[in-house]
Amino acid sequence: MEVHPEAGKEGKPSCALVELQGDSSLQVEISDAVSERDKVKFTVQTKSCLPHFAQTEFSVVRQHEEFIWLHDAYVENEEYAGLIIPPAPPRPDFEASREKLQKLGEGDSSVTREEFAKMKQELEAEYLAIFKKTVAMHEVFLQRLAAHPTLRRDHNFFVFLEYGQDLSVRGKNRKELLGGFLRNIVKSADEALITGMSGLKEVDDFFEHERTFLLEYHTRIRDACLRADRVMRSHKCLADDYIPISAALSSLGTQEVNQLRTSFLKLAELFERLRKLEGRVASDEDLKLSDMLRYYMRDSQAAKDLLYRRLRALADYENANKALDKARTRNREVRPAESHQQLCCQRFERLSDSAKQELMDFKSRRVSSFRKNLIELAELELKHAKVTPPTSHPPQARGYACMCMCVCGCVHAHGVRGHP
Secondary structure (H helix, E strand, O other): OOOOOOOOOOOOOHHHHOOOOOOOOEEEEEEEEEEEOOEEEEEEEEEEOOOOOOOOEEEEEEOHHHHHHHHHHHHHOHHHOOOOOOOOOOOOOOHHHHHHHHHHHOOOOOOOHHHHHHHHHHHHHHHHHHHHHHHHHHHHHHHHHHHOOOHHHOHHHHHHHHOOOOOOOOOOOHHHHHHHHHHHHHHHHHHHHHHOOOOOOOOOHHHHHHHHHHHHHHHHHHHHHHHHHHHHHHHHHHHHHHHHHHHHHHHHHHHOOOOHHHHHHHHHHHHHHHHHHHHHHHHHHHHHHHHHHHHHHHHHHHHHHHHHHHHHHHHHHHHHHHHHHHHHHHOOOHHHHHHHHHHHHHHHHHHHHHHHHHHHHHHHHHHHHHHHHHHHHHHHHHHHHOOOOOOOOOHHHHHHHHHHHHHHHHHHHOOOOOOO
């Protein structure tokens, strides 16, 4: 399946994820995106009055691997060790939607034409929603870099935005992926060693509080994300389960010739409206809640990585102090030990100063985003709660509606077609 230009523009949730406070001297957005099987090509458009750029408005085409390259370049740069690096956008994954569409096309003949059309429409809408979120995640990554007073001045960022040709960036192979996995294990072990066996004590109550908070916060937001996904999938499954019920009632309405015909058709209309309503509820919860929780789960991990780098700098500073004491005791290599101790001290103080400001910005950004998204979600839920089914049903239709709703509730509670 191919998604044509501008498919990712409508309803992009980038602004809903983060509240950015950048100036207008550098504005970045993804103006276009095209899906070509396993690849998505993003058109990155830049407007800037900065003297570094040769033009005030220009655009380039980038792929996901080039976004990952840019993120890794920031992480590996020592100059940004005291900053929260915006989390890398997730890799585009449309395989699940493609497989569902393929299975639907190869489905059995028991599915009616009406059911097939509705299921196909639902799957295409799901594919488009995933595509829009993919575009939004890549856009918000660039916008956070452009809004940051330090990260926006990076040379690699300028190259990413301005260089009109392919950056010749390849995806990571298995060896590189395994190396990254092992580095994460080593980092976790090193952090546990620093805080545990070495007995290193935090010298600043602010960072001690932030570290304790972020450890708990990351765990809680990860659990909340899993629960929100479960609720969203339940609404989605319920909407899917209404399709065969509505189709069956519609079929009965076309076959019956007595007074029940009108009742069956009205019931089919009722369940079709309920299907659309449940689908909108699932979409709103996915966009306003699940996506936000998933993003800040990655962003809180980036904040934890910042605290680890500062803790590592503190441990290096303490080790440099011990090495200097030993050198003075033995009266050997005192000058190199003093130079190393000063460098470690300067690095630790530099990281502490920038990290404190970054963590305060992270808090204000997080609180503002949660307030905005939760208010909008509550307003949407109130709007959906006010939607009422047609009131022109005859008494027989209302009776059958109550019976069918009870049956559907029981079936859905015990799982339908393998759904949890």
